[in-house]
Amino acid sequence: MSPVPSGPPRVFLHIGLPKTGTTYLQQVVWGNRDRLRKDGVLLPGFGHREHLWAALDLQERRKLAKRHESAPGSWNRLVEEGMGQDRDVLLTHEFFCGASAEQARRAVEAFPDREVHLVVTARDAASVVSAGWQESVKNGSTVGLDSVMEGASAGGPEFSMRTWDLAGVLQRWTPAISSDRVHVLVMPSSTQPRDRHWRHFAEVLGVDPDAYELPTDTVNPALGIVQIELLRRVNVQLPSYSARDRGVWIRGYLAEDLLASQPRERGGLPLRHVERFAELDRVATAFITARGFHVLGDLADLVPEETPAASGREPGGVTAEELLESASRLVADIVADVRASTGDVPPRIRGIH
Numbered sequence: 001m002s003p004v005p006s007g008p009p010r011v012f013l014h015i016g017l018p019k020t021g022t023t024y025l026q027q028v029v030w031g032n033r034d035r036l037r038k039d040g041v042l043l044p045g046f047g048h049r050e051h052l053w054a055a056l057d058l059q060e061r062r063k064l065a066k067r068h069e070s071a072p073g074s075w076n077r078l079v080e081e082g083m084g085q086d087r088d089v090l091l092t093h094e095f096f097c098g099a100s101a102e103q104a105r106r107a108v109e110a111f112p113d114r115e116v117h118l119v120v121t122a123r124d125a126a127s128v129v130s131a132g133w134q135e136s137v138k139n140g141s142t143v144g145l146d147s148v149m150e151g152a153s154a155g156g157p158e159f160s161m162r163t164w165d166l167a168g169v170l171q172r173w174t175p176a177i178s179s180d181r182v183h184v185l186v187m188p189s190s191t192q193p194r195d196r197h198w199r200h201f202a203e204v205l206g207v208d209p210d211a212y213e214l215p216t217d218t219v220n221p222a223l224g225i226v227q228i229e230l231l232r233r234v235n236v237q238l239p240s241y242s243a244r245d246r247g248v249w250i251r252g253y254l255a256e257d258l259l260a261s262q263p264r265e266r267g268g269l270p271l272r273h274v275e276r277f278a279e280l281d282r283v284a285t286a287f288i289t290a291r292g293f294h295v296l297g298d299l300a301d302l303v304p305e306e307t308p309a310a311s312g313r314e315p316g317g318v319t320a321e322e323l324l325e326s327a328s329r330l331v332a333d334i335v336a337d338v339r340a341s342t343g344d345v346p347p348r349i350r351g352i353h
Contacts, residue, residue, distance in 0.1 A: 009088050010115045011105065012041075012205060016094030019131035020121035021187045021197045026092055027215045039207045041088045044081035045074070048093075054078050055095035058103055059157070067243050079110045090205065101172040108176045110143075118177050119204055120170065121197070123187040124302050125235060125280040127202055128164045130269050130312070134223060135159065137232045138255040140246040144232070145172050146317050149273050161283075166284040166302075179292045186297030200296035221256055225313050226322045230330070231255060232349025233323070258260040258333045262326060268312025278303070 016022055026048055029036055033043050044293050046053060052173045053074035056064055064071045080090035089111075097120075099107065108116050133145050136154035153160040163169065183204045188196040195214055202209035223231065231254060241250065269277070281303045288295065340347040 008113055008115050009086060010117055011082065011111045012088065012092075012117045012119055014089045014090065014092035014119040014121070015096035015099075015169070016163065016170060017097055017120065017122060017128060017166060018158065019128050019135060020094075020123045022092070022094045022121055023220045024194075024215065025121070025133070025197060025201050027219060028201075029090065029092065029210060031215065032212045034089070035212060036205075036207065037087075039205075039211075040089050041205055041207065042082060042085055043090055044078045044091075045319075050074050050078065051077060051091060051093040054067065054092045055098070058096065058107055059099050059257040074112075083111065083114075088205070092119075092201060094163070095158045097169045097173070098163045098213045100174065102174070104173040105176050115181065116177060117181045117183060118173055119185065120166075120173075120286070121185045121187060122166050122302060124304055125164065125166065125277040125284070126274065127267050128166075129277065130267060131163075132159060132223065133234070134165050134228050134267065135220075135226050137235065138223070138251045140235050140238070140250045142232055142235045146270070147221065149270070154340070160296040165280060167280065167287045170284070170287060170293075173293065174293075180294060182291070182293040184288055184293050184295045184299075186295065186299060186301050188297065189301060196297070203241070203292075203296065221260040222257050222264070222266075223255060224262065225267030225315060226318050226326050227255075227262055227264060228267060229315050229318045230323050230326045231259060254330070258330055259326070262329055266312040268314060270314050 014022075014025070028041060030048055036043060043190075045054070049068075051300045053064070053071040054077075055075075057072060058066075077090060084093075127313060130145075131149070133143075133154055134149050136143065136148075136159035137157060139159070140158065143152055150152050151161065160231075170182070170184075172243075175340040176206065185197065185204070188194065195209070198214060199209045200213070202211065203211070231250075234254065238250070255302040285299055285302050288299065337347070339345055
């Protein structure tokens, strides 16, 4: 555990990237909010959603009120709450990394006389993009992976290379922050202890990692490549949903309840794009090294010899027969749920087919 400095209160801006273990870390801090406060770190706002709103509010997103009438102004509310207390403050959401250089500068300058730290969780580019595209489909996107590879947004800046390019994010966010206050946390591999990510995060915050209860349930589960391609095609047929309804019905019900329980095969990127993402990894690693940022984890993991995303199956290889099989399972589960909603039969047992 790092010693807590005796200087001014610190502000930790955890800005992502997406698909780098952010959900896990946010589960830990929000699930232990009271303990964190006792340890001198404030999580302002009413919950995780307000930090999401604040990330979009900082970026001056139009139509933010459509998410919720309280969403506009959320950034200023969190800043005011944080500045109103003489303690460390943590703001955490992966959508913050989509901010422009000017917006990032304003975010840092919103905390005068505070010691601002930037916390960036990182992973190799191929894995980030592959998982990020799948996440966009779970949130209602119909954009194919090839289009994303060609530069198309998969559903707003938060699902695009703007937030998936580690070097680009660091270049926008770090000019106003000294290098020793930029913390790059490399996401542990599947062969490493899961709590390693939290231990690194806790080290940055200056808290005892063993004093915190860690989640045991898997959240934000990945889908198999057949299931994600099926969902993308289902999204084409759906009407326009609000952000809330997308979260409840597409992401929550179709993706994470029904499709995530089906047998899955890992998806990957087309081989023709592998070198492109390897170059992004090399550029990011060189930038981090040159700037002398504080790195926790092995920086070499950002440039793996073989990435899971590169070795997985491409979406274009999914067959009509596989889609039909997955769709049949999906329809059967939906019918079971509709039937159970009448009260005539017991509810379907989740994850059992």
